[in-house]
Amino acid sequence: MTQPKATPVESRGGETHQTAGGDIPVLTTQQGVPVSDDQNTLRAGPRGPALLEDFHFREKIFHFDHERIPERVVHARGYGAHGYFESNGALEKVSRAAVFKKGEKTPTFVRFSTVAGNKGSADLARDVRGFATKFYTKEGNWDLVGNNIPVFFIQDPMKFPDMVHAFKDEPDRGFPQAATAHDNAWDFISLTPESMHMVMWVYSDRAIPRSFRFMEGFGVHTFRLVSAEGKSTFVKFHWKPKLGLQSVVWNEAVKINGADPDFHRRDLWSAIEKGEFPEWELGVQLFDDAFADKFAFDVLDPTKIVPEEDVPVQVVGRLVLDRNVDNFFAETEQVAFCTQNVVPGIDFTNDPLLQGRNFSYLDTQLKRLGGPNFTHIPINAPKCPVMNFQQDGHMAMRNPKGRVNYEPNSWDGKSPREEPGPRESPAAGYTSFPAPVEGPKVRQRSETFSDHYSQARQFYVSQTAIEQRHIQNALVFELSKVSRVDIRARMVSHLLNIDAGLADAVAKGLRLKEAPKPMPAAKPTRQDLKPSDKLSIVKNPPKSFTGRxxxxxxxxxxxxxxxxxxxxxxxxxxxxxxxxxxxxxxxxxxxxxxxxxxxxxxxxxxxxxxxxxxxxxxxxxxxxxxxxxxxxxxxxxxxxxxxxxxxxxxxxxxxxxxxxxxxxxxxxxxxxxxxxxxxxxxxxxxxxxxxxxx
Ligand code: HDD
Missing domain, CATH: 3.40.50.880 (Class I glutamine amidotransferase (GATase) domain)
Incomplete structure (x- = not known):
């Protein structure tokens, strides 16, 4: 066991007034004024009215009243830990990013989360888990804001607010909490065929992991890596847990939520306290334009995977979480991930969802953290030099001295300047990959995004019989909580396009009076893709009881x-x-x-x-x-x-x-x-x- 942490008073102290008796610090107001009585308000006589001039009382209550900040609009419930990422150098030639240099150890902070529930919801909700990693690299912060499922419900960020509204509690009644088992969620899903692949994952055992330590993580989108020579390679990021994958069964999840709603956060916290540091390998799937052109799906479509059998995952480093937070609010709550945080050597693609996310995260942090200076908060501050002419604003903590606050300037020649390169120079600033862009301005979904069923089927047929049964049972459970029969039937229509056996099991489980017809599909010819064993948890057991x-x-x-x-x-x-x-x-x-x-x-x-x-x-x-x-x-x-x-x-x-x-x-x-x-x-x-x- 690690040593107990410093007492709150010690860690809040610094230089302190001392009590007359010796080494105990004196309680003070925020202004540093020593307090003589923290038990009784100031009043006119022992039984008289309270006095407005009681500055200690007013300051204490004022601060308490403002303790809460808005919870995240999604992923409100989460738990974080510190660690490091150690690169094995396998990406050195593919990306110029310092984080990928051989042997480079980069401090990281990871926050795991559930998506739909509020901050106080239970850990074992059936839900996607967030897996967000902040790498404090020597060239600035890189945020890989991923999930434990490699695809997403929607292809266009325009639909994100609708999706989240539909999944969260219904607005008139304010329930259900942290559950999609209600009409609005399934109404939206059943009217959104592009979500069918994600539906297979979310209603599989992936959405009820045994612990954060036993789940995979995915960057979801196709990103780019850019080499020192300016060559671009497409990449999909994977986190592979060293302890292997493990999930609970639904009946267990329901009971864990009652027995220990903090089951996942307690598990992570205890493992780290015990010195059993959770570890993941960072894997990448790398491919070029030629592969992207011949691949049966669009690599810019976030509702599709690239099967590991087509492009194997190569290990490029490891992530170790070895330190719990000292203060949940300061670190886990205030950490602000932004998909736009990339470093030289890592770049975006035109995945429309990713492009939309790049706006949303920065915007949401302003609301949550109250001003543009959230990067001054220690958990968000880069661990490399930060120099620019941005200034002032709420809670500014980095306030440079001197007269120069603009660029170009002709003062001492020591104020920061941009560094255009050459690109191969390690000091070169961030340059975007010059991907050519042309085309008419349109609001149009690419035809190449239109096959919504083939990979959904591939996922389903890749599961063992027991895992398939869990998907059937999950869908029956969820749809049994939907009151409108037409929504239940509409879902079964989609399932008919995925697998007849699955549709039949769900229709029987719901006892639909009439067999629905298959949903007309944008691309009627669903492809029968080869099953991929990597998609099953049961087919890939850890072969060890370590960590259990x-x-x-x-x-x-x-x-x-x-x-x-x-x-x-x-x-x-x-x-x-x-x-x-x-x-x-x-x-x-x-x-x-x-x-x-x-x-x-x-x-x-x-x-x-x-x-x-x-x-x-x-x-x-x-x-x-x-x-x-x-x-x-x-x-x-x-x-x-x-x-x-x-x-x-x-x-x-x-x-x-x-x-x-x-x-x-x-x-x-x-x-x-x-x-x-x-x-x-x-x-x-x-x-x-x-x-x-x-
Ligand atoms: Fe998001 C939070 C992951 C699509 C908008 N998202 C958030 C978090 C994770 C993800 C892990 C929690 C970060 C933390 O721990 O603080 N989100 C994803 C993934 C997506 C995705 C893997 C699809 C591939 N998200 C997505 C879209 C939008 C957003 C399409 C908006 C257009 N997400 C947000 C947000 C949040 C957020 C509103 C809420 C709190 C926050 O950002 O910091 O901006």
Whole structure:
């Protein structure tokens, strides 16, 4: 564990007035005036009216009244951490950016988020996750503002406000919170065929990740990298988690939201506090104009991927998150990402959505952070020199001395000047890639953006049977919350263009009285693309239990050897053991040793763990089996296909809970059995048990 942080008073102090008694700093007003009484307002007599001249009270309340800033209009709920990006040099020839020089270590700040819910919403909402990274490079800040899904709902930024309005709570009633399971969302989606590919991703397990540490990230758009010689290469960015991908199942997500609404932020925070620093590889898909011209889809269309089988992902560096924030507001809340923040060697393409984003982010920060000087806030300030003649404004913190505040000028010759190049000089300023542009001014979607179903189908058919079933169930759940039958039917019409089996399962799940007809498509000939194994989570398991947690349900008399064996085996795997006991104080093991519990049973349901061990003693199990939370603990673990380690005493609980043992159950009778259990846990879920699921 890291050392406790400095107390708030110390870290807020600096030079302080000292109390008469010695080294405790004296509380002051914002003006630095020492305060004699912070418990009572100034009043005329002990029972008299308050006095307006109480400047300490007025200042304190005034400041409190202004503590909140507007939450982000989307991605309001998020959690951030500091780290670094280390380049392996593979992009040196492709981009002149200093961040890609071999061995270059660039400080970074990452903020993960959900999109639709407000700042206080629960972490396990079914939603896209934001994955925004600020690289404080030597040549200025580069922001890669991505998501955990590589495509987007819409192709044109004009539709973004409509999309967000439709997804968020409905304006008359102010609900539902953090959920698309309502009429407005599905009305918009079903009237927006370009969203169908994204629909497949969002209603797959990708939208209920187990943790931020176990999800991929994507830059979504095609960007450009530009070399020192001025050569441009198209690029798509990928973040690949070192611990592999993992999601929860929907029933688990629903329960986690109740048991621990902060599940994802707590997970990230704890991993970093424990020194288990989450890590991602930065991968790139690189391609040129020739590939773009022959590729079946438009690389400027943000609703399309380039399959990894067509253009493999090359690793160009790694991101490590190794430091939690000191102050959530100062860092996570005030961090301002802008897609327009690029550095020499990284450039935009004509993806219309990206072009629109470049306006929106700068604009929104002005509103959120209250003025044009948000780049002066430490979390947003570049870590390289900043020199220009912009001045003044709200909360200006960088106020240069001297007379010169314009350019050109004829003063001392030391004020900043632009540096046009040559481009190959490391000092050269940012130059845009001179992509030729011509054409009539039109409001028109390119024909090359019009196939909305082929890649949606490719995603669906690339999933395993269990993942396909999860998509079917998610769509049935969502559309069952839609009151208008015509909207439900319209969605099924789209699904008919994606996969007949999927459409049939959803239509049956909704019990539609009449079978809808396929939606007329702009491009009727849907292509049957080759399935891409990389699109499935289950087909790409991590083969390790590292970073995961076993929840062990224990009572007095728990076998001391088994407990020690389990702790050892999990430690060797890089995993954690948490003890769940009827009382939080803990339990006494068979050898009489005391173990503090991490959770009281009712506060530590099995949904919070990746696998469970049910280890009551034979004496302890009778009382345990009477507790509903104990029966739920095992019943849920089984329903969620978790691996179960168990002591001989546990079988009485299984009987009470109506749970049948299968090959996903591993007996833990002696310390040596624990390695077998941990080896089974590496598969993460015993999916074969899924046969029981509808
Ligand atoms: Fe956005 C925030 C990701 C399309 C307008 N967006 C925001 C965040 C992420 C994304 C991760 C949170 C950043 C943070 O943690 O502070 N957005 C995306 C991706 C998109 C996308 C991957 C499509 C590829 N966004 C998009 C469009 C628009 C916006 C088309 C507007 C035209 N996004 C915003 C915003 C936000 C934002 C309103 C809200 C808060 C903020 O910017 O800082 O400007």
């Amino acid at each position: 947690t076993v929840g062990a349900l224990v009572t007095d008399g728990v076998d001391a050897d088994v407990l020690a064996g389990l702790r050892k085996a999990l430690k060797a795997e890089g995993a954690t053991l948490k003890l769940v006991a009827p009382e939080v104080g803990g339990v006494k093991d068979s050898a009489g040793a005391w173990h503090d519990a991490d959770e009281k049973l009712e506060g530590g349901p099995s949904v919070l763990f990746d696998a469970v061990a049910i280890l009551p003693s034979k004496d302890g199990v009778t009382a345990l089996a009477h507790l509903p939370a104990a029966r739920d603990f095992i019943a849920d673990a089984v329903a969620h296909r978790k691996f179960v380690g168990y002591s001989a005493g546990a079988t009485a609980l299984f009987e009470k809970a109506g749970v049948a043992r299968d090959e996903g159950f591993v007996p833990l009778n002696k310390a040596g059995d624990c390695d077998t259990f941990v080896a089974a846990c590496r598969k993460l879920r015993f999916w074969d048990r899924a046969a029981a699921e509808r």
